[in-house]
Structures are given as structure tokens and as C-alpha cells.
Amino acid sequence: MSEQIDILIAHAHLFTMQGDGVGYVPDGAVAIEDSRIVAAGPTAELTARFQTDELIDASHCAVLPGLIDAHMHTTLSIMRGVAQDVSHWMQKALAPYARHITPESSAAATRLNVVEALKAGTTTHGDYGSPYPGWGEFFAESGARACLTPIFNALPAGGMAGWKVGDVYPFDLDKGRRAMETAVAFARDWNGAADGRITTMLGVHGPDMMPVEMLLESKEIGQRKGLMLHVHTARETAKQSRSSSATASVQSPSSRRSAIWTTSCWPCI
């Protein structure tokens, strides 16, 4: 006797991502019961096993697992387009707007970006940004899967808006420490939340954006707490990569990168 299910998707180009290669099944089907996939395989096999009131004919369609976007800045989506085709886009075009983002606009931007991503088939969101109230809660309530990466740097408040391109970056070590502590607390509180649907990493904003001591401390914290580091690695020009601080001398970007590359790292270039 066949089993009753809610939905059967049939006759698809099915990509299971299991077994050899991408696990392609030329005439594939997916059985869904109570919002969960209970079986996937050849249509002939599943139609013999299941009966349903809702049969979706997916002929000429591809059916595959949800896509993973490993690096999003959902809060910046509200400023989409401001930094296109601009030289020194980050300093001259993005930063003047980014300093005016509020927690409310961040929340609106995240919701917009995640809805767009879901519509395009992305079900896992690697979101990279400064924590704001409601960030984790949104993903918990939405049902979307997420790897949330709270970022931190040692740049002064207001970021790099108005800075002269090519000048060394100034550091505000107190602000940098507070940002790192906030990020570590967020990563600790949300890692494994929503029954494991939400995981976290530590967001080292860039090797040029903090003293080497903070890079090394980030590495040590990541190792101690079992958190991967998620880092922008190749954004800066040679001149912009120079940094000054009260505690560290100017270092090349490659030496800064090599300071942390031995730990588990997820570089974003």
C-alpha cells in the first residue's frame, strides 16, 4: 500500500548532490511530507511508493538543493548601486553612505536581501556585518539557514569617509576592542541557535583595518572558541594597506595575512 504524502515533485532534472558527481537523476522526483523531504530518486520509483493530492510536474525543470551564498552584506543592500563604476569605491562612494546606516535601515535591508535571495534559490545566507538588534532573531524567525559573521575593525567611528586615498589608516584601539568584544559575544550567543540552523564565524574585517596584535588575538579567540575567521583578504591597494597604530609599526598586507592564515579561515577576496 502506498504512503500518503503532501507533495510529489516529478519528472525533474534532479540534482541530489549525493553519490557520484552531482547525483544527477534524469527523470527524478522529490517526496515532501509536512514540509520535509522524505525521499528523492527516480520518478518511477517514487510514484510507485507514494500517493499525493498535489503532484507538481517539473518536466524541463531542474530541482536541486538550496544555494549557499557564502558572503553577503545584507545591511548594505539598501545602498545598492551607489558604488558602481567608481574608482576607490569603498572609500569615496560606499563609506559616506555607510556611516548613516541605522539599526532600523539595517533590519530593513537584511529583510529585503534575504527575500531576494530566497526568490533566487538561496537558502543559506553567509551574512557579514556589524551586529544590530534583531539580526539573529530575524534569521531565527524567518526559517532561513544562516552563517552570521559579526565584523570588527579598529577604524575610528564613522569609518573611512572623507579620508584621503593613500593615507595610512588611523586606529582607535578602544573602539576596536569594544567592537571585537561585541562580535565575540554575538558569535558565542548565536552559534548553533535555531536548532543548529544558525552558525557563526568571527569577522576580521580586513588585515589592513586593525593592528597585527588584534589579528593575532582574533586567531587565538577563534581557536579557543572553535570559531572560523571570515576575512576580507585582497581588497586594499598597496598604499591603502599601510596602517599606523600606537602599538604596531607599518606592515605589509602579506605579513598581516600570514599572521592568521594558519588558523581555520574563510577568506573573502
Ligand SMILES: [Zn+2]
Ligand atoms: Zn565583503
